[in-house]
Amino acid sequence: MGSGESDSYDLELVHGFGSSPIQRSPSASGRRTKRWSFHDSSKPNLVDLPSSSGVNQRRLSDLSGIDGVHKEIDSNHVSPAQLYSTESGRLFHAGKICISLAGLPGRGKTHLSVSLTRYLRWLGVKTHSFHLGDYRRASAEDDIDHDLFIPSSTDPKVHKFRRKIVKNCINDMLNFFQNDKGQVAIYDAVNALPEYRVDLYKKFKELNIQTIFIESLVTDNSIVLKNMKEAAKSSPDYNNWNYEEAYRDYSERIRILTPFYQEMGLTEEEKEISYVKFTNFGERIELHNSNYGYLINKVVFFLMNSRIKVGSVYFARCYNNSVEYADDPPLDEAGKKYAENLSRTIMDYIREQGKTHFDENEEASENVTQMKESSSSSLERVPAAGADGVDENSFVIWTSVKRRTIETTKHFARKGIKIRHRIQLSQKNPGKVGNMTQEEIAKNFPGEYEQLLGDPYHHRFSRGESYHDLAIKLEPLILEMERMSGDILIIADDTVLKVLYGYLMACSCYDIPSLHFPMNEIIEIKFNAYSNSSKTIPIKNYV
Amino acid sequence: MPVYSISHIENVRVCVVMVGLPARGKSLIAQKIVRYLSWLSINSKCFNVGAYRRALVSEKGIDATFFDPRNKVGLEYRESAADAAIEDMMKWFVEENGVVGILDATNSQVERRERILQICRANYIEPMFLESWCDDQALILQNIFDVKTTSPDYVNKDESFATHDFLQRIKYYEETYQTMDKVRDVDLTFVKLINVNSQIIINRIESYLESRIVYYVMNLHIKPRCIWLSRHGESEYNLTGRIGGDANLSERGWRYAKRLPELVLNSLGEENKHTNLTIWTSTLARTQQTASFLPYKKKLQWKALDELDAGECDGMTYEEIEAKFPEDFKARDDNKYEYRYRGGESYRDIVIRLEPIIMELERQENILIITHQAVLRCIYAYFMNVPQEESPWMSIPLHTLIKLEPRAYSTIVSQMKADIPAVSTYKERGTSQLGESSISSYASKSRDLINNSSSLAKK
Known part of the structure; x- marks a missing residue:
């Protein structure tokens, strides 16, 4: 890296935040050959996990339900909420950063690295998570030999093996930084001993890469138990395992490793390292040596709102009256029908899961005081008075402020479901083209139509908004969404749904405009430690 | 409404x-x-x-x-x-x-x-x-x-x-x-x-x-720095009293654009004249034209800095709005902050979209923002702690450069007039006429905020 590094850093200083409006240069420099590719035969193909069903390529024009968060990003990649691009590929004057995780198995490290990757990529930061486990699985002769996990093992073979996989992993990270304009590499490994961590820190420091550790600690056993169940079900280590056996094996692995794990910040050498202690998945966040600027502040903001999600996000379109952007008519008859069918489909679907949101609360009681009056001991704190979605078994609806979306929710309102109206969820303003069809646009504005085809994500018609404008506007909602553990139903125009889907399924900005949400379907996004999945629920015709 | x-x-x-x-x-x-x-x-x-x-x-x-x-x-x-x-x-x-x-x-x-x-x-x-x-x-x-x-x-x-x-x-x-x-x-x-x-x-x-x-x-950081705010130069729409649109500068507007570099230099003072500013404009032609003579390399366009979207009223004069939508016209005067134009935006909506800008401004150093009346009122209100009910009524005249110097306990504000005449785009409550009268007590109290703002900020 050496001398080139300072140049690219300066370049970013010159261009500054937001300096050059994003422009897609699709074939300007062509796609790079992959230099740190996982796709040689010895390594697992991450794109397809966990649904290794042989689907190699995400089909861009439909909702195939494959999460793009593990997809390799090429250096021309432009993210949905990216505000600007730089020659170096790096943003926010933050340089290159390795976010290294630390913590025992079952502490949600993989979940953390994947959800952080999703958020940072969304912001336009070129991020990739490197899971040491993938390298272990790719190289190990016998995958699940517990001895492999013991740092102080006396077996020289184990040491050699560990060194080898760490070296491979770090090598890929360096390639990512050097050749793929990578900015943040997330290193997902146990990193049990101070010397492992200090070595990594020193090595990267020499190469001008800042290392920040996020140590995931859990003092609440119920969280570990939950994670263990999840791992036994979905960890690639236990593909084709019987669940009970997998569970037993995983808990054995944790039991063996636990005595060797040493917490961060206890040795003198570690005191100068920047690290975040992340306890009980967000219950406590401790930042040490934390003057590291905007990008990491963003990470911490995300961590404050990151929760292990149990519920799903449901997307439904608001009824399309094919109205002018500025109009705000009430629902017509067909719209009312749609609202009822939609509501009943969702309610039935959720009841089938044994949830009871729609059975009680016949009368809407949104009043906090009322809600809390029942709990007599006022020193009891959980959940925070009035916060949405704290409970895993909760259901909240978000809609725009348009009359038709509000009316669509009235069946839920009657059941006392919380309904939140957000101006940010209003449809993309089409500007001067109004609700012209593609053909009409092509006919009336041939020049601009060309531009639209060239970059449908960023093209903004006069007085209108682009998808990119929507993405920026929606960012606060995304964090609120991350925070909510229960179910959320979002009823909005498809332009908005495309962008939110793009976040949850890690789409690049090239994919988003061509996503298609049929009127007669609801999309459900389910959360998973390793990747999200989406499926469609047909809206039934009750009326 | x-x-x-x-x-x-x-x-x-x-x-x-x-x-x-x-x-x-x-x-x-x-x-x-x-x-x-x-x-x-x-x-x-x-x-x-x-x-x-x-x-x-x-x-x-x-x-x-x-x-x-x-x-x-x-x-x-x-x-x-x-x-x-x-x-x-x-x-x-x-x-x-x-x-x-x-x-x-x-x-x-x-x-x-x-x-x-x-x-x-x-x-x-x-x-x-x-x-x-x-x-x-x-x-x-x-x-x-x-x-x-x-x-x-x-x-x-x-x-x-x-x-x-x-x-x-x-x-x-x-x-x-x-x-x-x-x-x-x-x-x-x-x-x-x-x-x-x-x-x-x-x-x-x-x-x-x-x-x-x-x-x-x-x-938050407390590095010494300044923020300059200016509206775009007088536009052709301003001349005819129309709101919104994407008009070009008028002849006097262009004169302001040419004058602006000198105003900025004066404001920087002799010892800081080499200070490098970053220019932020909206995506509309009139702000970019206003920035076109500034010698600084870093010029960024933000959609978030675009003028309040007047929806169906875009391109109309206040008289036309009053004639066509009399109820809306009155509703807007009654609660200008909350009023959302049919198919358009309210002041509150602007604040929502400005939020990333504010976080970025807290983090940045010397910035000159060239934007529009309503957006400028919102940004100004943030730095000067102007209450919501007053901020939409502040008078921010055309062809004037405002300088904000955030300090630990207050923000110091100063303004420099370019001395190039322009129409007034200020509309008092209860009238569709533009211009600042000396009669209306409420309006004059509000529109003087800028002149009194150093004391206001220390309040």
């Missing part, structure tokens, strides 16, 4: 309880939070226990010994001051639908915090303790310097007496100070800032609103 009100933060109500010894920047943080949240239309208010104490005890009697933990009388006064502040805060939560109240006091003992906690819980308010802890002597001395020059306790007092007395007061507090503790306070929502953010402990953040406050506090 705002048909639907938007609840932005659910029903969470938060009491931010400041914790820390004197001279740890508590008041500064408290004030900034209030300013930021109020600007986001989150009803928030700071309750300063010192002010209550001063109301109870005549000023003359106060010196450091008043704060001696063995001084029974002093103790009693201090407790009743704190109680009164909390009582008022709880009343405010209920009577004025408060959302975030900030209790600005040392709250340095567990016993006191426990009491606040109980009161909050009894009222279904989430307490969040925000401690500023500092053992960096240089920082503390700098703060003491700020405090003793601004604190009402040391008005008309000799400077060396003030320093000495204040240090003694801190000593007394130190005797009984109990910092937030990871073990003892494990169940509380608290944030502990250690030596100005070099270490931060964030415990049990329970709502998005709380996380927003913490994130904001993390982004």
